[in-house]
Amino acid sequence: MNFLAPGAFILGLLLPVIVALYLLKLRRVEKEVPSTYLWVKMVRDVEANAPWQRLRPNLLMILQLLFMAALILALARPFAWAEGVSGDAAIFILDASASMAAADVEAGSRLESAKQRAIQLVDDLPDTARVTIIEAGREARVLLSSSLDRRQAHLAIESIEAWNGGSDLGVALELGSAIAARQPGTEIVVLSDGRVTLPQRLALKGRLRYIPFGLSGENQAISLLSLEQAPGNTLTAFVQVTNYGSQPAARRLSLFTDGSLENVYDLKEIPPGGQQNVIAEGLPAGTRIVEARLDGDDILKTDDTAVAVKPETQSLPVRLVTQGNLFLETALSLQQGVVLTKPPAPADAEAAPSETGEPTPEAQPTAVDETAGETSALTIYDGSVPEQLPASGNLVFIAPPRSTDLFTTTGQVNTPLPRAVDPADPLLANVSISGVSILDAVQIPLPDWAVPVVAGELVDEDGSLTGENVPLIFRGEVGGRRIVVIAFDLRHSDLPLQVAFPLLWSNIVDWLSPGGRSSVPAQVAPGETITFSAGEGVSSAVITRPNGASVEVQAENGRFVYAGTEELGVYQIRFVGAQAADGPSAAFAVNLFSPIESNLDPADNLPGLVSEDGPENAVTQKAMREWWRPLALLALGLLTGEWLVYQRGALARIRDLIFRRSLSTGKNRQITGW
């Protein structure tokens, strides 16, 4: 034990003074009494004239000595070195990712253990140290900011729960670093298992300390589950089980279809760090949900189950107004879900879209054939332009012969050299356009609403580049619809012969029907925000979470956005709208499928962290734990005890008074004795 103020021990000289006061005989107050007759009989030793008296054991003296000793000790401010946090402020970042739920520690889970440790560290802080608590879960949240209130810190730490996804530790660290930059001498304490993704070379203000949690990495997880429509209208499930441990593992995999057990697979030996795949073929056609479960226990349960929803192949009605384009028809028919309709003649087709027919909900494929002749989600005008544009639906114009409300044609250009304006454009994903030769193209000045996708550089007669560009392919949104314009006739280029051609159309159709062909994604990671299109006449969707809770989501601009995907399992969607009262339904599954979270081997260091203010990843730091508080309390208790002992006569009188008041009523109460 060490002392911050050892000078206080000089006060120890007061102890013998107290004893001396007891040795010294007191100068007594003289008082005349009627008679000393009774007193003389009692008082034993009357050493009348000695200045000193024999030291007798006296309760008051002992209490006074103890009080003084406790007070002096408290004033000397004893402290013990403890492994803890020192400094003027501390920021605790608690990892609340799925891996922290692993039950490989005594406290029940890594997070519980981390919470206990954080509370202990908070309690050991100097009283003047400000505490910030940051939860690194789905997002980094500051639960408590620069507070001196330890009780609130406890509450904040207790409120942290592990969630089912990864942790945003990078943002949490940046947040902590920003707070630390304002308060010099701040220590950032990261309580995590190290199973996190961090930005490269994250530079932080403040001293950083990482306290790892977790003992074992023996964990097996279902790392993939997917369903595919197989020929013969059956389903095929693909399950991948990964052993993240360092020992070979044997697990049993159960496969459920719509809640009933379909098959059980004994995975005899999954090599450490390896996978074992299970392909279950011929699942019943009507199956909607397939669930895979690893039986038995490992340290993390979250990744032992996975669900998959049967992919909803939804048809996309596409109307092609052309005088015959084999390349285009072939390319479109290759696209999954596309239901191609061709009006008999372009002339008829021009009139047809003016009748705004029944809107076709995308999720009702049976209705498509009947109404496709009247309207479509996507209409392609190849070499023609309608008199009046259809009221709804997205549009593609190929080599428009004349101006429309949307754009103006100003002439024709010859042999432009195509060039991708932005290779990252969604229309150009996996598409190389540079080798394409184009004979001629319609010159269309780029409208306000459009972004160029492919530009063509003009070449003059002697073959040199003029540096002048015309848009060859552009896209944009106007009036709530998406429009793609291809300024050249496909047959006047070698594009249809390129590998890029079907890919380009795939991209175009994808972009023009976002999520369209399968509007609702089948698989979503926890916490991921999903968007899906509303379809015609659908105004809202009721989403039922795996725990049974329902939430209604309103469509905005024809699209739904839903972010409440924290829970693992199957989410049911029921669309509600004027025309679809009972609504078509859909479903999607949320699965962990995260190697980072499932690989539980605790990391001794946080990867790639640099602290600007202190030792990198300092593991142990000494903090002073002061002890004066209990000592001061003890001194106060002793002082109170001493006072009570000194005043016990008065206390007894009060007690007697109350006692007598309550008991005596007789007239003889004044009579003494017996």
Next chain:
Amino acid sequence: MSERFFEEGFLRRLERLALIARQASAGKTQGERRSQKRGQSVEFSDFRPYVAGDDFRRIDWNAYARLERFFIKLFVEEEDLTVHLLIDASRSMRWGEPQKLWYAAQVAGALGYIALTGLDRVTVTAVGGANPAASYFPPHRGKQQALALFDFLQKLVQENGSAGSNNSAAASAPVDPELALRAYASTRAPNGAQRPGSLVLLSDLMHDGWAEGLRVLASRGFEITVIQVLADEEVNPELHGDLKLIDSEDGTEVEITADYDLLGRYKKNLVTWQESIRNFCMARSMLYVPLTTSLPLEDLLFVWLERQGVLR
């Protein structure tokens, strides 16, 4: 002054009381006191069969008429008695609120008045007083002597109880009560005297000499009642801290540290002491009445002394 010693109404209430004589004592003249002797008076006591030699004047002829047998009517004999009132007038009696001496004088006055009303003789003696000459009230008889008695008591209190007398008498040595009582016994009840009468001692008994003196008095045939008058501060001393206690009579010094333990011991000691006095008195057929001056006089006279068998 004497009118003030007791209120009129109080005196009238006192007249309804009477002293009880415990011993069968034969007075020289017939008084109004009940004695245990059956005899001639108006108060009927009992019947007994006639035997030869009885005074035939006392035969109940009405009973003979009904039963044809002789019965003698017995009556409580009423006789007179000398009541000796001894008041401790030593300096320790000057304490208390109300003062012990004043209280003792009041009790003596009341008892004396009751005795005078009962046609008994009353004599008062102050023991250890400042002025020995004015410390004796010779035997008086008859209700009309009450004023003289009250006068004497009032003077006694004035001379011994006030602060002024305190100083003037400071030099005088305290009187040993044993000697005083021995002297009293030999003068008031010389050996062979038939009926010394009843004696009431009013004192705080704060001297070892009282016990010996009482023993002597008891041996002379006095019918003794000891009324111990204590002040509240003696029963529950309110003392704090380190004190040097000085005796008001002989100046004895005692050093004490008045803490909880000591005060507790003091009270226990007081109880033991009073218990020993009580045993002493019981062994000698004395009545022992301990009281504190805070006990209202009326409670003492009309309730407590009656219960103790002193008055009726």
